[in-house]
Amino acid sequence: MEKISVLIADDHKLIRETWSFVLNNDPRFSVIAECADAYEAIEQAKVTKPNIVLMDINMPSMTGFEAAEKIRKVSPSSRIIGISIHSQPAYAKKMLQIGAKGYVTKNSSKKEMIEAILTVHAGGKYICEEIKNNISELVLEENKDLPNINALTEREIQIINLIKDGQSSKEIAAQLDISLKTVEVHRHNILKKLKLKNSASLVNFINSAATNL
């Protein structure tokens, strides 16, 4: 019987290697690629056409959502399982809507992860227990859509990172050599797009939402 080929995408080498070890020690699986970021994962998926893509959706430089969409295009036969620290059902839902077949949080067990791979490879869908336990929240929040982080422009992302560093609008303006007013407009647009109240909640969202910029 053919082994299930797996591509692992996680920005932490230690995590990639331990997972690789675990799966390669199971005769049912074969890890054919380890990737440190989303771009590499897309490239490798294109070349190796893995059965399963295990993707940490908190990688730098691209959101897991974007990456999942692109992997589906370059390798439609690959089935994607999102791995995340986030137990909010809304993120799982979003991931599944984009085309992932599974969603597992880092609070899940190793057994669940293996089960997820087998189920998804067999054509099914898999959501870990932790998310299922929060599922009522998902139903209740049916129409409460996630802030669309992809709507942010390059300039806005650049400014968010300066805000994170604790820089004031005045300092940001000086650094980017633009008007203070412009910076204020950017900040306002950012908060509006992400439906946030102030810089503190912005930084918290950016740090912990299912994304890194």
Added chain:
Amino acid sequence: MEKISVLIADDHKLIRETWSFVLNNDPRFSVIAECADAYEAIEQAKVTKPNIVLMDINMPSMTGFEAAEKIRKVSPSSRIIGISIHSQPAYAKKMLQIGAKGYVTKNSSKKEMIEAILTVHAGGKYICEEIKNNISELVLEENKDLPNINALTEREIQIINLIKDGQSSKEIAAQLDISLKTVEVHRHNILKKLKLKNSASLVNFINSAATNL
């Protein structure tokens, strides 16, 4: 030959279990305890007296620094290796000063982790390559001490968490039923203690510094 007994402390079950699997598959090691938080780790260390404690220093409810100190007291024979996503040498230095014998980032390889365990168990010290590469920074920042997060009071921590949620001082005051002025004083003291400039940098520090509150 006696196996090296290991206690694993990490708030993510998936990480604990995969590490446990990796080490238990190596005849040189035996995982004798898996702990989800610092308090549990201290309890288990007291009971099991492991040779090695692998501790994620980003666990909720207590900093890895505090936990390491307490584990040294309840089980002086145990040698501690800190695991962290942070590659700033200052954190490694702080961890070693407290009494840990090793420090490994999540960007390290599995091989390095194994080497760290063996070296530390043999009585040596181990710092991963990534930190070593940044060592010049450590030397240059010799006297630049880390903000003392342990100096924060309960009330201050409570307020920090409300700030993270995006609440204004006015909202916080109403919620805690104290004066707006008091909240402002707390915020001021928090920024002063942590040597930060504003709420945005505060949230970023709390989210990404080697600690969770």
Added chain:
DNA sequence: TCTTCAATAGATATAAATACTTAGTCATTT
């Protein structure tokens, strides 16, 4: 008892952020 410190809260200022509106330029797309 004396000291220290956390928590409370006042006054007074300034600095910064946020809300809302309008508008010009430039590049891309339809």
Added chain:
DNA sequence: AAATGACTAAGTATTTATATCTATTGAAGA
């Protein structure tokens, strides 16, 4: 050619945050 969207920037107004300084209370410790 027209529409769209990103980036720029202005005005005006209000709300928050931050800096200092002072001061009382209560609890914990020396």
